[in-house]
Amino acid sequence: MQGGLPSLELVERVCSGERRAVARMLSRAEAGGEEAREALDLLYRRAGRAHVVGMTGVPGSGKSTLVAKLIAAALAAGRRIGVVAIDPSSPFSGGAILGDRIRMGEVSGHPAVFVRSMASRGALGGLAPGTLEAVDVLDAAGYDMVFVETVGVGQDEVDVVRAAHTTVVVSAPGLGDDIQAIKAGILEIADVHVVSKGDKPEADRTVTDLKAMLGLALPAAGLKRPVPVIKTSSARGEGIGELLAAIDAHRDHLVASGEYQGRRQAIRERRTLKAAEQILHEEFERHRQGRMADLVAELAAGTLSPQTAARRLVARIGTEIVP
Amino acid sequence: MAEAIRVIVAKVGLDGHDRGVKIVARTLRDAGMDVIYTGLHRTPEEVVEAAVQEDVDVLGVSILSGAHMTVFPRLLKLLAERDAEDVIVVGGGVMPEGDVAQLKALGVKEVLLQDTPPEAIVATIRRLVAERGPK
Ligand SMILES: Nc1nc2c(ncn2[C@@H]2O[C@H](COP(=O)(O)OP(=O)(O)OP(=O)(O)O)[C@@H](O)[C@H]2O)c(=O)[nH]1
Ligand SMILES: [Mg+2]
Secondary structure, three states: OOOOOOHHHHHHHHHOOOHHHHHHHHHHHHHOOHHHHHHHHHHHHHOOOOEEEEEEEOOOOOHHHHHHHHHHHHHHOOOOEEEEEEEOEOOOOOOEEEOHHHHHHHHHOOOOEEEEEEEOOOOOOOOOOOHHHHHHHHHHOOOOEEEEEOOOOOOOOHHHHHOOOEEEEEEOOOOOOHHHHOOHHHHHHOOEEEEOOOOOOOHHHHHHHHHHHHHHHHHHOOOOOOOOEEEOEOOOOEOHHHHHHHHHHHHHHHHHHOHHHHHHHHHHHHHHHHHHHHHHHHHHHHHHHHHHHHHHHHHHHOOOOHHHHHHHHHOOOOOOOOO | OOOOOEEEEEEEOOOOOOHHHHHHHHHHHHOOOEEEEOOOOEOHHHHHHHHHHHOOOEEEEEEOOOOHHHHHHHHHHHHHHOOOOOOEEEEEEOOOHHHHHHHHHHOOOEEEEOOOOHHHHHHHHHHHHHHHOOO
16 A cells, blocks of 8 residues: 555545455544544544444453454354454553454454454553544444453453443453452442453352442442343353343343433533643643743742742643644 | 564464464564564464455465475465455475575565574564565
C-alpha cells in the first residue's frame, strides 16, 4: 500500500471492509493526529451497529484465550468479529510487547475476523489512547461484534465502560488472593461475570465466593438485574457457548428494556468528557513551561502565592482550541 | 504524539524454541518500539495476515531450521498479494552469506545473523523505517 495516503481517501475503503485500509486507519486512530480527525468523524457517523463487548480482569486471567474461543463460537454463527487488544507500555522506554495475539493464532487469520493490538501508552484504566476510535473504525468496517480486551489491571478499570455495551469481568481461580483481588468498583461494572480456567479444582470455590460477594455488593449498588456468573474452561472448551449466549442475552435485555439507547448516550457523554480532559491536558503541557518561566521571579520574591500563580498558569488554557 | 515503530517478530515453521525472538522483542521494546509477538510455529500465511492487520512497519522473521530459502520468498509473495509490499521484511537466524545476498536481491531488506548486537538491530530497524518514508 502506498505510504502517506490522506486519511479521507481511506474512508470509503474502510467502509467496504478493505483490510489494508482498515489497518492503516487503525494506525491513524491510534496516533490521534489532526490529519485523521475528519476521517474519524465520518467513520464515527458510519459506525453504531456493532455490539461492543469489553473483556477485563486481572493479568493472566485468561482473557485473550477466552476471546479466541468466543470468536470461534461467534464465527460458527456467521458473525464478523473485530478485536482491539490492549497490553501495557513499558513506563521506562514507552515501548511495548503486545502478546495477546499469541492466544488468538488460529482464529485471527479468518477472513471474517480482524484483530488489532494496541499499547496502553501509560493510560490508566485499561484502555489506550485511540481505543474508542479504533472500535469505531472496526464498527464502520462492518464487524458486528467488537471485543475490547483491556490491560489486565484488576481494579478501577472503569474506563472500559466508555467503550462497551456489555462488560465481561474475567476472574481466574488461584491467582493470588483470588476474589479479594477484585475490588468493588470492578464488581459493579460487570454485566456478565466469568470464572475462567474452570478445569482447575479451585474454580468452584471461586464461583461460590464470587456469588457471595455479588449477593452482598450488588443490592447495595442498586442493581436490578441479576448478574450471571459463568464458569468457563478454554482448555476444555466448556462454558463458551453459554458465555456467548449470556453476552447476547445482555444486549437483547438492553434493547428490550430501552436501556440500550441510554447506555449508548452515556458512552457518548463519557467519551466527550474524557476527550475534553485529554485536550486540556495537552494544552496545559504545551503552555506550562513558557508560562512558568514568567512566574518564577515573582514566586522567588515571595510576592506571588502558589495558589494565585496556579490560576495564572491555567488562565486562558483552551482558548486557542478550534472546534 | 510520535508514532512508535511497530514490529512483528515471528517464528515460522518447526523451529523449536523462541528464546532468541523473545530477546529481540525485549530489545526493541526497550528502544521504544511496539512489538507484536505471535508465538511459535506460525505458517507464512498467518504471519502475513497478522502483519496486515497490525499495519506493522517491519516484519522480522527468524529461521534456524534452514528453511529460509523457501520461507522468505513465500512471505514476500504473500505480502505483495495482500497490497502489503511496503512492509519491511527483515530476516534473522543462521544462513550462509550467499543466501543472504540472494534474499536481499529478492526484497528482504536486511538479514541480521544470530550474533548481531542489540544496538545494531535497533539501529537497522530505525534506518529502514526512516528510508521508507511516511506510512
Ligand atoms: N488451565 C487453564 N489455563 C488457561 C485457560 N485459559 C487460559 N489459560 C492460561 O492462562 C495463561 C494466561 O492466559 P491469557 O489468555 O494470555 O490471559 P490474559 O488475561 O489475556 O493475560 P494478559 O493479557 O496478559 O492480562 C496462559 O498460560 C493460558 O494458557 C483455561 O481455560 N484453563
Ligand atoms: Mg491477554
